Amino acid sequence: MEKFDVIIVGAGLAGLGCAYTLAGKGLDVLVLERGDYPGSKNASGGRLYINPIRNLFPELWDKAPLERHIVHESITMMARERSLAMDYTGDELRREPHQSYSLLRSKFDRWLAEQVETNGTMLMCKVKVNGVLKENNQIVGVIAGGDELLADVVIACDGVLSFVAEKAGLRTSRTAHDYAVGIKEVITLEPTLINERFHLEGNEGAARLYVGDITSGKFGGGFIYTNKESISLGIVIGIEDMGTDHSAAEAPALFDAFKQRREIADLIKGGTTVEYAAHLIAEGGYNAIGNLYGNGILLAGDAAGLALNIGFTVRGMEYALASGYYAAQTVLKAKESGDYSSKSLSLYKTLLEESFVLKDFLSFRESPAVVSNPRFFNYYPEMIGNILQDIYNVPTGTKEKLYATMRKHLSVRDMWGFLKDLRRITRI
Amino acid sequence: MSENSALKAKLGIDVFKPGKVAHIKIKPGREKDARLQAAILLCPAGLYRANEKGEVTLTTDGCLECGTCLVACGIEVLDWNYPEGGTGVQYRYG
Structure with a gap:
């Protein structure tokens, strides 16, 4: 039977951030991904804030396939027949190093996976993990594609639904209250038109959030991120709020109504929709974070519930990359002692608590209640x-x-x- | 174009690789469960529909694998799995 030091389930940002950090450290690492290629199952609104993670992955940013650095931040309150927009821009947003970039996950994740593979890590795509292997209350591997694969430690980076966490007994239930669904179109548009319509120059980008009538007055909102040659246009809908209102329009109709609003239609005119995507978003914040580790297992990224909405910023990808990084540090430490028990792996939580990750979640613990x-x-x-x-x-x-x-x-x-x-x- | 055919056209832009079996099923006897109404409202791909008998039907072609229905309806109502590796939606932009 195959035995690895580490099996990482899911080649998204948490999994790849972990694999990247472990590369070249002499460990046998296997990354399993159920999609055709990394990023093929991933969708995000699309913006990554670099500052908190710049030094965790210092070599990455020069070459990373990021789209545009954001120099316009706006929030629009949308009433039924009118709207009010607030736009913030400033020299500080134009100065390098830029604090945030729009990105497209298929492109970015695929590229990051290439960096990981170049460093000698094994990545297997088109493999779905169906279960975990347990021995004496310790996770000792996974069941994937009918095979049993053993590992000292399994890192569940399998996204917001994380069946791995569930099967390992680290998660019990999902409450509708703690989730929203994001629905997005990628709409291609000439870069000159994007620049004109959003008041940008060169590779500058804009991020716009919309709140109000978009979700018929329920929890949620709309967003736009400009990419190099496309626009990411989306809405986010709270599942509990909307799912219980039977007078509400169906989600796809809400999306179309938003798209047809004059404020939006003018921005995307002449564009071509090239993709329609949907993804679940954890909205529960600190109070919804459950166990982060167990005997022989760590959870990272969305699988750990690490997404945070504080109204003006909605973040998840930095937390995914950073939690992957700290999971890797934990594994390296555990490897020294050969102890992968829950007690030894609790270092992971300590590292997250000492970092911006859980500090952010703790200081914004009231945010989900306030922004909803x-x-x-x-x-x-x-x-x-x-x-x-x-x-x-x-x-x-x-x-x-x-x-x-x-x-x-x-x-x-x-x-x-x-x-x-x-x-x-x-x-x- | 009707709302539904417009949505179908939109889903037609995405790349899907067919799998052998439906990865999400409404559990037998649960077709009239009230919780399925939330799936009808929320499914981004509009895959849940009620028929004249008040039963909810589901087709998984065009499923974006977001998990909204699982969260909205729960495991008592749905038998929910990801499609087999290498099948289902394959985002090219994400």
Whole structure:
């Protein structure tokens, strides 16, 4: 029977980040991927923040197939018939090193896998892991394609559903409350048109988030990321909220309605949709993170629930790469002592706690409750839209005083509610 | 184009490699389970449909393997697996 030091399940960012860190350290590492090639089962909104992980993978960034560095960050509140956009740009976003890049996972993951393979690590694609091998309460390998493959340690990087974590007994159930689904089209468009429409030059990129009517007032939103020669356009829908509202439109129809909004249609006009993708997103934050390790097993990336939405930024890929890195460090340490028990592998959690990964999750532990406030998705976009409509309106007769105009839309009760929401926001 | 055929056309752009068996099944006797309504609403590929008898049917051709239905309906209702290695959707952009 084949025996490896490490079996990594899933060649996404966590798995590849782990494999990359382990390469050249004298360990027998096998990476298993169920898709035709790394990235073939992966979809993301598409933006990677480099700063927190730059030094964990110092050689990667010069050559990585990243799309555009983001110099425009915007949030748009979409009411039913109007919208308000806030755009932030600054010299700091144009200076190198750039803090974030749009990317496309099939391209990026495939490239990262090549770097891993060049360093001598074995990667097998088209192999689905069906189960784990247990011996005396210790994970000792996996069952894949009918074969039993043994390893000192298994690293579950098999994504947000992580059946490996489930089969290893590290995860019990998935609650709809903690998940959203992202639906995305990649739309190709001439780079000159992208630059014109998004006010960009050269390889500059834009990131736009939309909140409000897109999800019929429920938890979720829309996004756009500009790539080199395409636009990633998507929506995110909270599963619990939307799945229980039987008056809501079906998800594909919500997507199309968003796409047909004037604010969006103008940006993608003349473009060609070349892919339609969907992916589950963990939204539970710190409180939804369960076990991160067990006897002979570590969980990394989405499999560990490492995705964090704090409203202005929605992140997962840095946490995947970093958790892969720290899983690798844990394995290297365990290898020295030959001890792969849960006690020895608990180092992984310590490393994550000492790093930005769990520090971020801990400091933003209140974020899921705050950003899912239903008022952000219906009440505020409509109210602010109404106020702006009246403020900008010049009627046939005399114009009402500005403060009086605003107060028409803001009763004492509204303002009290606003203060209460503001107080909740101060928790993040 | 009707909504459904527009969605089919969109799915037609994606690359799918056929597998031998359906990787997701509604468990026998659960076709009328109320939880399946969430799958009808949420499935990005529109693969869940209710018939005149109130039973929900599922076709897995065009499945994007996101897992939304599994999270929305749970394992009591669905027998949910990823397709076999090397089959199913193969994203070229991601």
